[in-house]
Amino acid sequence: MSPERRAALAALIEAEMAGLPVEAHDAATGHPLCVVGFGAEEVLAATLAMISTEVTMGARVRAFEAVWAARCGKRHGVLVNSGSSANLLLLAGLVEAGHLAPGDEVLVPAVGWSTTLFPVAQVGLVPVLVDVDPATLCLDPKSAAAARSPRTRAAFAVHLLGQAAEMAPYEDLLVLEDACGAHGATIGGRPVGSVGLGATFSFFFSHHITTIEGGIVVTDDDVLADTLRSLRAHGWVRERSDRAALEAASPEIDPRFLFVSPGYNLRPTELTAAFGLVQDRRLDAWVARRRANHADWCARLAGIPGLTVFPEAPGTTHAGFAFPLLVAGDRGGCMAALEARGIATRPISGSNLARQPAFARVPARTPVPLTVADAVHTNGFFVGNSHAFGPDHGARLADALHTWSSS
Numbered sequence: 170m171s172p173e174r175r176a177a178l179a180a181l182i183e184a185e186m187a188g189l190p191v192e193a194h195d196a197a198t199g200h201p202l203c204v205v206g207f208g209a210e211e212v213l214a215a216t217l218a219m220i221s222t223e224v225t226m227g228a229r230v231r232a233f234e235a236v237w238a239a240r241c242g243k244r245h246g247v248l249v250n251s252g253s254s255a256n257l258l259l260l261a262g263l264v265e266a267g268h269l270a271p272g273d274e275v276l277v278p279a280v281g282w283s284t285t286l287f288p289v290a291q292v293g294l295v296p297v298l299v300d301v302d303p304a305t306l307c308l309d310p311k312s313a314a315a316a317r318s319p320r321t322r323a324a325f326a327v328h329l330l331g332q333a334a335e336m337a338p339y340e341d342l343l344v345l346e347d348a349c350g351a352h353g354a355t356i357g358g359r360p361v362g363s364v365g366l367g368a369t370f371s372f373f374f375s376h377h378i379t380t381i382e383g384g385i386v387v388t389d390d391d392v393l394a395d396t397l398r399s400l401r402a403h404g405w406v407r408e409r410s411d412r413a414a415l416e417a418a419s420p421e422i423d424p425r426f427l428f429v430s431p432g433y434n435l436r437p438t439e440l441t442a443a444f445g446l447v448q449d450r451r452l453d454a455w456v457a458r459r460r461a462n463h464a465d466w467c468a469r470l471a472g473i474p475g476l477t478v479f480p481e482a483p484g485t486t487h488a489g490f491a492f493p494l495l496v497a498g499d500r501g502g503c504m505a506a507l508e509a510r511g512i513a514t515r516p517i518s519g520s521n522l523a524r525q526p527a528f529a530r531v532p533a534r535t536p537v538p539l540t541v542a543d544a545v546h547t548n549g550f551f552v553g554n555s556h557a558f559g560p561d562h563g564a565r566l567a568d569a570l571h572t573w574s575s576s
């Protein structure tokens with residue numbers, strides 16, 4: 170495309186998308202779960218990818234994978250079509266690469282997202298539900314110690330709603346991180362995603378940054394990375410570093426369709442990566458704003474009777490994905506009061522996943538009491554946090570909760 174036509178296209182998209190991404194949301198209009206976090210730059214990048222007709226996984230995907238892996242201090246990034254796919258791929262890859270064997274147990278927090286838990290069982294591993302820490306709502310080390318058996322091989326820590334989970338207590342296990350809602354959080358000065366053997370992120374529309382749908386696995390393990398690249402794309406060898414050796418080992422098979430893993434198709438498109446490359450540049454500033462909101466809102470709400478907030482844990486920086494609350498008493502009434510004031514609410518992720526109907530069909534162990542998870546299930550909810558929100562949103566929330574608390 171000529172520079173003139175490209176400039177004209179950019180101007181057209183900019184005119185249509187003026188004001189996007191939303192950088193400052195007016196609290197007087199309400200408190201939604203999220204705002205639109207992309208704008209003309211992302212749409213231009215994706216449009217240029219389409220115009221180039223190079224739309225299936227290619228150079229842009231490789232570039233975004235390198236950027237995200239570097240952000241996490243890892244050698245490899247494997248981009249996929251969602252955070253759920255990233256979790257499935259990581260777990261399937263660990264089995265395929267021999268890090269875990271069917272029947273091995275994986276510690277999973279009882280409070281988390283459905284697709285952190287379900288893929289564990291889907292690849293033949295046994296999820297063991299562990300209670301969450303009342304201060305962080307992430308894996309509780311004491312509960313985890315009580316839940317372990319001689320078959321326990323891994324801990325899948327979920328950095329819930331932006332709070333970095335402790336991982337040091339699981340050093341003798343294989344540590345995995347679900348950072349799907351914690352982009353930019355840190356623990357002990359290290360970014361989440363840098364600690365475990367493998368870590369996952371989601372780039373769904375409502376997350377810190379977005380590729381509309383999308384997700385990624387990061388790892389330093391070369392063999393695991395090759396395995397993930399096969400499993401992501403039909404099980405074939407095309408993106409593997411050991412492709413030549415594998416092709417030589419099966420000379421009777423046309424290398425263009427040589428399958429070495431029982432794989433899936435979880436591939437992203439070049440549009441996903443075009444978005445991601447632009448969005449990555451926004452992340453640090455946006456997470457700083459979310460973190461400031463989290464601290465400000467915790468301070469504003471701390472004294473309200475009947476309310477528990479979850480300040481950033483010592484030694485961590487919070488990524489402020491969403492703002493969780495626990496209420497003593499009538500959660501439904503509290504949520505309804507907030508909704509009536511234009512403040513959107515949701516349960517805290519899947520809450521106690523052992524109480525979800527699907528759990529009855531998951532071959533899992535639940536060896537320890539899930540007391541905190543039950544409290545979250547009954548009394549917890551979250552409201553949105555966003556880079557575009559600020560102190561006015563905290564004031565509106567505090568006002569609504571003071572009114573509810575004194576009614």
Ligand SMILES: Cc1ncc(COP(=O)(O)O)c(C=O)c1O
Nearest residue numbers: 251252253282349350371372373
């Ligand atoms: C902790 C956690 N894991 C996994 C996922 C799934 O990500 P996706 O919606 O991209 O499939 C989410 C989604 O919010 C999540 O919060």
